[in-house]
Amino acid sequence: MTSTMPAPTAAQANADETEVLDALIVGGGFSGPVSVDRLREDGFKVKVWDAAGGFGGIWWWNCYPGARTDSTGQIYQFQYKDLWKDFDFKELYPDFNGVREYFEYVDSQLDLSRDVTFNTFAESCTWDDAAKEWTVRSSEGREQRARAVIVATGFGAKPLYPNIEGLDSFEGECHHTARWPQGGLDMTGKRVVVMGTGASGIQVIQEAAAVAEHLTVFQRTPNLALPMRQQRLSADDNDRYRENIEDRFQIRDNSFAGFDFYFIPQNAADTPEDERTAIYEKMWDEGGFPLWLGNFQGLLTDEAANHTFYNFWRSKVHDRVKDPKTAEMLAPATPPHPFGVKRPSLEQNYFDVYNQDNVDLIDSNATPITRVLPNGVETPDGVVECDVLVLATGFDNNSGGINAIDIKAGGQLLRDKWATGVDTYMGLSTHGFPNLMFLYGPQSPSGFCNGTDFGGAPGDMVADFLIWLKDNGISRFESTEEVEREWRAHVDDIFVNSLFPKAKSWYWGANVPGKPAQMLNYSEASPHI
Ligand SMILES: Cc1cc2nc3c(=O)[nH]c(=O)nc-3n(C[C@H](O)[C@H](O)[C@H](O)COP(=O)(O)OP(=O)(O)OC[C@H]3O[C@@H](n4cnc5c(N)ncnc54)[C@H](O)[C@@H]3O)c2cc1C
Numbered sequence: 001m002t003s004t005m006p007a008p009t010a011a012q013a014n015a016d017e018t019e020v021l022d023a024l025i026v027g028g029g030f031s032g033p034v035s036v037d038r039l040r041e042d043g044f045k046v047k048v049w050d051a052a053g054g055f056g057g058i059w060w061w062n063c064y065p066g067a068r069t070d071s072t073g074q075i076y077q078f079q080y081k082d083l084w085k086d087f088d089f090k091e092l093y094p095d096f097n098g099v100r101e102y103f104e105y106v107d108s109q110l111d112l113s114r115d116v117t118f119n120t121f122a123e124s125c126t127w128d129d130a131a132k133e134w135t136v137r138s139s140e141g142r143e144q145r146a147r148a149v150i151v152a153t154g155f156g157a158k159p160l161y162p163n164i165e166g167l168d169s170f171e172g173e174c175h176h177t178a179r180w181p182q183g184g185l186d187m188t189g190k191r192v193v194v195m196g197t198g199a200s201g202i203q204v205i206q207e208a209a210a211v212a213e214h215l216t217v218f219q220r221t222p223n224l225a226l227p228m229r230q231q232r233l234s235a236d237d238n239d240r241y242r243e244n245i246e247d248r249f250q251i252r253d254n255s256f257a258g259f260d261f262y263f264i265p266q267n268a269a270d271t272p273e274d275e276r277t278a279i280y281e282k283m284w285d286e287g288g289f290p291l292w293l294g295n296f297q298g299l300l301t302d303e304a305a306n307h308t309f310y311n312f313w314r315s316k317v318h319d320r321v322k323d324p325k326t327a328e329m330l331a332p333a334t335p336p337h338p339f340g341v342k343r344p345s346l347e348q349n350y351f352d353v354y355n356q357d358n359v360d361l362i363d364s365n366a367t368p369i370t371r372v373l374p375n376g377v378e379t380p381d382g383v384v385e386c387d388v389l390v391l392a393t394g395f396d397n398n399s400g401g402i403n404a405i406d407i408k409a410g411g412q413l414l415r416d417k418w419a420t421g422v423d424t425y426m427g428l429s430t431h432g433f434p435n436l437m438f439l440y441g442p443q444s445p446s447g448f449c450n451g452t453d454f455g456g457a458p459g460d461m462v463a464d465f466l467i468w469l470k471d472n473g474i475s476r477f478e479s480t481e482e483v484e485r486e487w488r489a490h491v492d493d494i495f496v497n498s499l500f501p502k503a504k505s506w507y508w509g510a511n512v513p514g515k516p517a518q519m520l521n522y523s524e525a526s527p528h529i
Pocket residue numbers: 001026027028029030031032049050051052056057058059060062067068069070071076120121122123152153154155156157199200401405439440449450451452455
């Protein structure tokens with residue numbers, strides 16, 4: 001991650017350095033605002049650094065065509081200080097601009113801006129045990145001391161680039177979806193190749209298919225995508241939603257993943273087939289994440305139950321895709337993995353685009369990319385020439401963004417401590433690194449959780465904790481090795497007793513070559529439970 005802002009002057013840097021903050025938050029996405037506001041109200045001196053050029057966190061970086069939430073916007077809001085009362089979403093599932101607008105609204109209410117510095121990438125944090133403070137340095141030359149550092153770098157701060165020979169030699173436009181040009185990129189009339197069919201891939205594919213002269217998609221794993229059922233929202237729609245939003249927030253607080261619905265408390269495999277199918281049909285018509293996290297209880301742990309939904313989903317895809325060979329590539333008879341153990345995406349016309357003459361789907365397991373050439377992508381079948389190459393290849397999730405910072409305490413780098421696997425206490429802190437906390441960190445429920453709920457509840461918890469320390473005159477804290485071992489065993493135990501190990505997913509680092517295989521997302525409960 002690099003910044004585009006000019007380096008600060010020596011005077012600016014010195015001004016930063018003279019003040020010792022109570023807390024510096026690294027990362028200005030949805031995880032931070034509640035902590036910032038709570039801490040400031042309690043008299044803390046707190047600042048935020050963010051490498052992005054503006055508000056939005058992940059939504060600042062991921063501005064590719066079609067980038068949008070798969071939480072409904074209305075549940076992707078803060079409950080904190082009624083930060084939902086006066087903001088209207090224009091779409092049920094807002095795009096990145098809609099989310100940025102909501103973030104601007106949050107800023108207008110909390111005045112975050114006065115303490116946020118953008119275009120500032122924290123490259124090192126060094127702990128001084130005598131002074132009991134961190135010194136944080138940015139690649140732009142800033143330096144800041146703080147008694148506590150809250151690392152809120154999100155799960156997708158480090159894009160994952162494919163290791164393909166010749167990638168740098170490509171002479172057209174080549175962009176990772178998470179490093180898309182801020183001004184946009186017009187793909188009209190272009191020959192486009194998209195590598196990857198994860199969440200970002202299918203969003204960009206839908207947009208590219210509509211305008212490109214030709215689109216070629218390389219698929220490694222089919223995306224078991226679910227219908228989005230997008231809607232435009234009027235002011236009345238927003239008002240109607242607000243009428244019972246408090247009830248929805250209550251469900252959000254108590255549900256598995258911080259959404260406004262629960263699992264159906266019965267097993268799919270034990271439910272008579274006609275009853276089960278009727279329930280699937282109803283959910284299908286309504287669309288969205290209830291098909292995943294509001295489906296039958298046990299879907300993510302019981303293979304027989306899981307299979308009933310996979311077969312239902314597969315028949316729906318085959319109904320939509322005309323060419324049987326393509327349909328089979330998208331929804332094979334043998335599931336690529338159980339449903340829902342890779343994060344499913346929401347689609348609007350994803351499967352239909354493969355009926356278009358200008359779209360080709362290539363199975364990159366059968367026909368691998370051998371190298372990238374200046375004019376396109378080479379496979380054993382020949383060269384797919386293209387003007388635009390889209391790398392929808394995901395992230396080094398959860399720990400990648402943290403390990404990109406030289407976090408050092410007691411002579412040890414955090415990335416060295418984590419070389420064989422992440423250890424944290426509840427995803428919030430790690431032994432040997434005092435006065436350091438994580439928000440949306442590895443081994444927290446982040447990957448399953450509705451992001452703003454996750455920003456709200458742990459943000460509150462971290463603020464409570466820091467305020468309690470201050471009130472009790474405690475200037476140094478860290479978690480013990482013992483509680484970390486217990487937490488890791490707990491996270492791993494839930495993982496091995498679920499269907500999650502059956503998919504090579506980012507949930508457990510399996511998408512990154514050489515990354516220790518370990519569950520990085522706590523898959524049992526929302527942050528409130
Ligand atoms: C395409 C996409 C769609 C998503 N859709 C949903 C959804 O529908 N629902 C949902 O709940 N979640 C969704 N998520 C997950 C999303 O990450 C969270 O909802 C939420 O944004 C997490 O907020 P955060 O503040 O923890 O992290 P982020 O929003 O990722 O913000 C982290 C910030 O840290 C900054 N940063 C990183 N490293 C440094 C550094 N060293 N120095 C300074 N700054 C740094 C980054 O610039 C970034 O602004 C989606 C993610 C992606 C990628």
